Amino acid sequence: METLLLSRIQFAANISFHILFPTITIALGWVLLFFKVRFQTSGDEKWMDAYRFWVKVFALSFAMGVVSGITMSFQFGTNWPGFMEIVGNIAGPLLAYEIMTAFFLEAVFLGIMLFGFSRVPGWLHTGATFLVAFGTTMSAFWIIVLNSWMHTPQGFEMRDGVAHATDWMEIIFNPSMPYRFFHMLLASFLTVSFLIAGISAFRWLIGGRTSGVRAALKTSIYAAALLIPVQIFVGDLHGLNTLEHQPAKVAAMEGNWETDTNVPLLLFAIPDEEARENRMEVGIPNLASIILTHKADGEVPGLNDFVTEDGEVLHPRVAPVFWSFRVMVGTGMLMLLMSWSVSIMMLRKRTVNGVRARAGVEGLPKFVLYGLVAMSFSGWLATLAGWYTTEIGRQPWLVQGVMTTEMAVADVPPGMVLSTLIGYLAIYAVLLVAYISVIFFLAKRTADGKSIEARVPQSEEAEAIVAAE
Amino acid sequence: MGMFGDPAVWLPFIFATLMGLSILIYVVLDGFDLGVGLLFPLATPDEKDRMIASIGPFWDANETWLVLAVGLLLVAFPIAHGTILTALYLPVAIMLTGLILRGVAFEFRVKAPTSHKERWNWAFFAGSAMTSVSQGFMLGMYIMGLQFTWATIAFALLTSVFLTVGYSFIGATWLIGKTEHELQKKSVEWAKGGIWGIILGIAAISLASPLTSARIWDKWLSWPEIFVLSPLPIISVLLIGGLWYGLRRLPAEGDKGAWLPFSGTIALFVLAFGGLAYSFYPYVVPEKITIYEAASAPESLFIILIGTCFVLPAILLYTALAYIVFRGKATELRYD
Secondary structure, eight states: OHHHHHHHHHHHHHHHHHHHHHHHHHHHHHHHHHHHHHHHHOHHHHHHHHHHHHHHHHHHHHHHHHHHHHHHHHHHHHHHHHHHHHHHHHHHHHHHHHHHIIHHHHHHHHHHHHHHHTTSSSHHHHHHHHHHHHHHHHHHHHHHHHHHHSOOOSSEEEETTEEOOOHHHHHHHTHHHHHHHHHHHHHHHHHHHHHHHHHHHHHHTTTTOOOHHHHHHHHHHHHHHHHHHHHHHHHHHHHHHHHOOOHHHHHHHHHOOEEEEEEOOOOOOOOTTTTTTEEEEEETTTHHHHHHHHHOOOEOOOOOGBBBBTOBBBBBBBBHHHHHHHHHHHHHHHHHHHHHHHHHHHHHHHEETTEEEEEEEGGGGHHHHHHHTTTHHHHHHHHHHHHHHHHHHHTTTTEEETHHHHOOOOOHHHHHHHHHHHHHHHHHHHHHHHHHHHHHHHHHHTTTOOOOOOOOOOOHHHHHHHHHO | GGGOOOOOHHHHHHHHHHHHHHHHHHHHHHHHHHHHHHHHGGSOHHHHHHHHHHHTTTTTHHHHHHHHHHHHHHHHHHHHHHHHHHHHHHHHHHHHHHHHHHHHHHHHHHHGGGGGGHHHHHHHHHHHHHHHOOOOOOHHHHTTTTTTOOOHHHHEEEEEHHHHHHHHHHHHHHHHHHHOOOHHHHHHHHHHHHHHHHHHHHHHHHHHHHHOOOOHHHHHHSSTHHHHHHHHHHHHHHHHHHHHHTTOOOSOOOHHHTHHHHHHHHHHHHHHHHHHHHHHHTTTTTEEEEEEHHOOOOOHHHHHHHHHHHHHHHHHHHHHHHHTTSSSSOOOOOOO
């Protein structure tokens, strides 16, 4: 395989692995702050119980995010030197601001947040929790500013083939930034909601029926139920913004080859890049036109508009974009269904022993709890699918209309890239398995009533659970 | 900006200084926690927990200085960033793998089932070793002008051994200050065993860099430079002598002087780094690209500089806060 493709796979593997953990820490930081503040205002120990469990997951996720993030800052240079050579004047300051305003803030105060509870006054500990949450969000902000600029660049001029900044406000507040930023923040909150709901359901099922687990489960399900409609709305706005600025991507998402009116929404199709048509289409008439233009006879751009006279293809490969988009939307719909039905089950009133009260967590049938466990990491699936849609959808451009991905790649022998790629993939696979099993292991250990930090020999039973994950 | 002279001159200089400062802070700070990882196999299980506790609240922020250093190279000298990192492709990959392993081992070793703890302890050591060895190798290759021949690779392998032993030395001196009783005594022995890494490392680099470059030779060994610069090697030799002598008298009554070896080592690192910086200025890619040729556009550097003026003091302040909060002997790491 050639260096370009291998480098792309390596960067994709790296950034896919990396984004899993910020997706958790961005929102989990704020959720921890919520638990901490609820504890301090109510004095109810259940909130501190929830805090103590989830701060461990936070620490673990944070470490995974940090180390996989360092890898990326080096890969810009080892694999993509052309990126900084051409657009470094724009990307550089944005990355520098991310490091300076976010990385140090979160890294330093994380120490106080994790280990300082008994060493510093309460306000400083809560303050450290706030600054860590704020830091992760700032980090997301700057990196999404840069990413959005790569999709919808503005505020610069080209001199001798190098981009120079002309207006920083235009660069930072580029057209797709607000949509992408809020879409990602909501994705993070939904990912964390389903993670907390799933792990809490797991703890509930194996007998850890504490008030802390109950509080975490309720909070996360209600949060998911409230946020998912907002996410669908923001996602729709983001799609309309993409239609305006990157029509080729929307054409690929819809699997639409010819620009036309009354375009159906395809539920299933096998896009054929060679024949430039779809096979086995199943669609709902007019719906794509309605979603994208809010009119049944609205015009939807087609992929054939993005092929030049001499046959150069300036749109992304269709199948990966088409399918990633459907996986994202499908997972989102499942989240909507799940969070609303579980909320309704918990909110309905019933009479137990002559007392009429809300059903709560006790009112959830077992199969629903198992369903929540199965959806623990559904947020990861939707987030990755969404990023694949938008990033593959930008190809062949690296910076839309400014430079192609090919222009950035390093002249490193393919064998060398292949060897590092295999190394990274092996490590990521091991770490992912370790991460997921340790989360379930922590859940199991707390359900057994043991302190997480205590160094006690584990029963064979606990080992078996971990082995089964 | 006019009154300060040409921004295309002073901006690259400021950024080279900032980058050098970040590398130096990184080498000292992550140096000691990498060193603690390197000493891991020599410790008992209880001592391992204590050693981790001594660096637990700091390691993450320590590594952020590496991100800042490579970030500054990336944003201020993009051409150099590409040239250096593609030349060092494999050692960078090994270093990153090492950083990943040790970073996650911190968390996993206490959160995974107890029966897995040994494996994560091993990963922590292996990650620290991979990181140190590859950093030493890159340092050697950089001094050799990023030219790959058998001789330069042999030199780089030598520096990788010296830097690794050097890191374990500063790690041991950190533990002398941070621990007590049996582990402190052990740390003194480790430091005594590791001091030769520092001595040979500094000696090798001091001899090799003027010998490989006539330019560096002239910078050090012509009059009056040789006179003006003479305090640098003299103070270094005195510091090494002081460390050698001091280590023989530790641990002392009432824990006196427990932080002296660590402070002395930092001073030594600063001097060695200052010497290197002096040798290579104004080049960022040795003998090929100067900081002035590699620099980003002044308007981009300026916008970063404005932020830096506000943010860097804040970073230094709250980093100091963390070291104050977690001062004193390392106790068991607890979340509550």
